[in-house]
Amino acid sequence: MKDTIKKVPGLAVVLVGQRRDSQTYVRNKIKACEEVGIRSLMAELSEECAEDEVLNAVSEFNQDPSVHGVLVQLPLPQHMDEDTILGAVSLQKDVDGFHPLNMGNLALRGREPLFIPCAAKACIELLLRSGIKLKGKNVAVIGRSNVVGLPTTLLLQRHHATVSVVHAFTNNPEDVTRVADIVISAAGVPNLVRGSWLKRGAIVIDVGTNPIEDPSLEHGYYLRGDVCYEEALQVASAITPVPGGVGPVTVAMLLSNTLDSAKRFYGIS
């Protein structure tokens, strides 16, 4: 009996600062952990704290044998070096997949990362579970960040899709998206993707989760995706909404990565 109690998966979250959207996302992650029986721990640090305090929190979680996943919620305050902090997370506990070695292994053929970043994994999972084949498909990915765009592109290529990447300096992005079978948007710009940007029958995955301030609401904001949903709905054959689309699946992927990590730790296949 004691043995089973010991084998509970554990996720530790480091949250720096008071951003309301980050607090909500972290709360969602912790609530999801509770629902499935993953133990969650949290270190909350102030916006003004020193980088060393964040590194100390990460280091403590790295060494805690009851913790199998360590996640540093992004964005970090401006005065902190994201690379240093993400690189300090134990490779074996990097359930976000943002450690440079995990990202490098995702990019290199013949190598397997220990963890795949959750939002990228969510996009692929949504497509595959909907019966959509990726091999040979033309996919436009809007965004090339380390968090979403880049790992999504790398993962799509692993599934043999032909990927075109659109970013802030792309001229006429609609010319790229209009020939795509699948459009995945992760730009962080509300209503960027219009109906006219899409080929008829295209499949649209909207990763954008953009808080729009509205003081009259309880949380002080509501969420909008990157895609003009009403317009896209007229053209697309399938589309994910915001909220209630990629976000909750991203959280599910985090739980899945944490479980995989705990199994690896305990030697369970």
Ligand SMILES: NC(=O)C1=CN([C@@H]2O[C@H](COP(=O)(O)OP(=O)(O)OC[C@H]3O[C@@H](n4cnc5c(N)ncnc54)[C@H](OP(=O)(O)O)[C@@H]3O)[C@@H](O)[C@H]2O)C=CC1
């Ligand atoms: N649903 C979920 O689970 C998750 C949602 N998100 C959401 O996804 C969005 C993107 O997040 P993240 O990648 O961290 O954001 P970043 O700001 O780090 O990256 C945005 C990317 O989009 C590109 N971009 C910005 N504006 C435009 C534009 N007008 N046209 C084309 N490309 C543009 C940027 O290009 P350049 O590189 O040239 O600057 C950059 O590559 C956000 O709304 C975020 O909240 C993020 C993580 C998980």
Ligand SMILES: Nc1nc(=O)c2c([nH]1)NC[C@@H]1CN(c3ccc(C(=O)N[C@@H](CCC(=O)O)C(=O)O)cc3)C=[N+]21
């Ligand atoms: N280290 C790190 N890892 C991340 O994975 C990470 C991050 N930092 N920083 C910010 C982005 C954003 N992100 C979301 C996760 C869940 C929802 C989510 O659950 N959204 C719900 C609703 C949210 C709400 O209730 O307001 C939905 O879309 O339906 C959204 C966005 C993870 N990110």
